[in-house]
Amino acid sequence: MKHLVAVVSSQAAPAHSQLASEALRSVGAAMGYEVAVEIPTQTSPLSASQIAAAEAVILASDTKVDTARFAGKPVYGTRVSEAIRDTRAILDAALQLATIPAGAPVSAPAAPAPAAPQAVKKLVAITSCPTGIAHTFMAAEALQKAAKALGYQIKVETQGSVGAKNTLTAEDVAAADAVVIAAETKVDLSRFAGKPIYSTGTKEAIHAGQKVLQTALEQPKSESLASSVEKLKAERSRSRTGPYKHLMTGVSYMLPLVIAGGLSIALAFAFGGIYAGKQEGTLAAALTLIGGDVAFHLFVAVFAGFIAFSIADRPGITPGLIGGMLAQNLGAGFLGGIAAGFLAGYLTKFLAEKIKLPATLEGLKPVLILPFLSSIIVGLAMIYVIAPPVQVVLSALTTWLQGMQGANAILLGVILGGMMAFDMGGPVNKAAYTFAVGLLASKVYAPMGAVIVAGMTPALGVAVAAWLFRNRFDLEEREAAGPAFVLGLSFITEGAIPFAAKDPVRVIPALIAGSAVGGALAMWSGVLFLVPHGGIFAAVIPGAVQHLGAFFIALVAGTLVTVAALFLVKKPIAAQA
Helix, strand or coil: CEEEEEEEECCCCHHHHHHHHHHHHHHHHHCCEEEEEECCCCCCCCCHHHHHHCCEEEEEECCCCCCHHHCCCCEEEECHHHHHHCHHHHHHHHHHHHCCCCCCHHHCCCCCECCCCCCCCEEEEEEECCCCCHHHHHHHHHHHHHHHHHCCEEEEEEEECCEEECCCCHHHHHHCCEEEEEECCCCCCHHHCCCCEEEECHHHHHHCHHHHHHHHHHCCCCCCHHHHHHHHHHHHHHHHCCHHHHHHHHHHHHHHHHHHHHHHHHHHHHHHCCCHHHCCCCHHHHHHHHHHHHHHHHHHHHHHHHHHHHHHCHHHHHHHHHHHHHHHHCCCHHHHHHHHHHHHHHHHHHHHHHCCCCHHHCCHHHHHHHHHHHHHHHHHHHHHHHHHHHHHHHHHHHHHHHCCCHHHHHHHHHHHHHHHHHCCCCHHHHHHHHHHHHHHCCCCCHHHHHHHHHHHHHHHHHHHHHHHCHHHCCHHHHHHHHHHHHHHHCCCHHHHHHHHHHCHHHHHHHHHHHHHHHHHHHHHCCCEECCCCCCHHHHCCCCCEECHHHHHHHHHHHHHHHHHHHHHHCCCHHHHC
């Protein structure tokens, strides 16, 4: 039996040392080798007899290792990640060194042997969008296709509305050459310490997957947990974090509350009519209590709490929740909640950076000092400074929207509809959507109706157009028509992205035209949508939509306008050639 010894050391990720150690032992045993492994600070040092019996030495280390005790032995140097990923190749390469005649240059222990041949690049990724539905999975699929085209291996964890799927394990992370974070929401990066990390949005992952993967592999490797965190903070503050991302993080956590509350109210209307909440002791009254009095009363606080969380991490949640609840109780609604969330987040982050404590007391900051100080300051600011003027503005906005008729309603519908189709899930789309969702807490449901209609027509329009005018769409687009139609019915605007990406100059204006018409008709006819998602599937729930017939008319009209516009602007493919 052949004997080898190895020293494995990773200061950046100590757990990786253990993984590499087990890999060398188990794979070596399977190959008929006996491998003795030393992990500095974790295991006993290699004995003199073990070193003397060894035919070669493997140094799998991210730090400098003293090789004086291995004098006269062939020494093979590699990285800890390579020892985990390509264990068999490393063992073979180390033993090949042992066959070199004595006196060859490799006997000098201070000069590690060349690394093993470059293996297939491995990456891990996380994708997450505010709603956790379309962009999350489209980005994952795009990264997988890009990796296949480049000859890389990738595993993608999706953090969607149903929770994390295809979750990355410690072994996956340890074996990865780089990490891609394609997200518009906050993602915990602590498990990737010591790995090159590239943070971007789902949109870039969808449209430029290969570039994203190549950029990730070019990122510098952080040397420690502390330096990794600092580099990531600097990168996020420079380009990836900002008000939009924090706002969308709040939306992603708020949305399930709004959906559950809206559906509860809709069911209450189905059982007890429009005055269901006044029928004490009935099921309808109980559903109204759940949806209107609890869920809708709570979602502004959750909205604010997770805006603050996105900015200041966990210490920001408490002052954000308190500020958001004060905004709701004082009549400042979702506008006050946004103000409370940003105030709580940036204040907590400022205090965390400025308050310096002895190392023994640092543990008190996130659980006692920061939440308490921030909550008091944010609470007082909301009560005396922010809430009163915001309440006046929100009340005026609510009154104006509730009384909106005629040309004003049509104009708002055109604006919201155009915004929904402009970037199909991007910042402009999400701004219109967040505006409509926020108004649900004030029982203003018409903008939500316009947004739902306008968000459905792009995907429905391209699907119908691809079916009717086949010569204007290539084979890939015609095959995508069916899935796009289903996505459109589900209020997933992103179903139109593959069509728009191929021909944006012609397709996007057509989508905007259809959504603007659909949104305008919905506002003009008084369509009220009590839930913020679900599309046609929510519409069929009794009570979820007021003026259901007008909703379908607006939806069909917007879709037909999109189809007609696509017919006019897109030319037959043969003619284009």
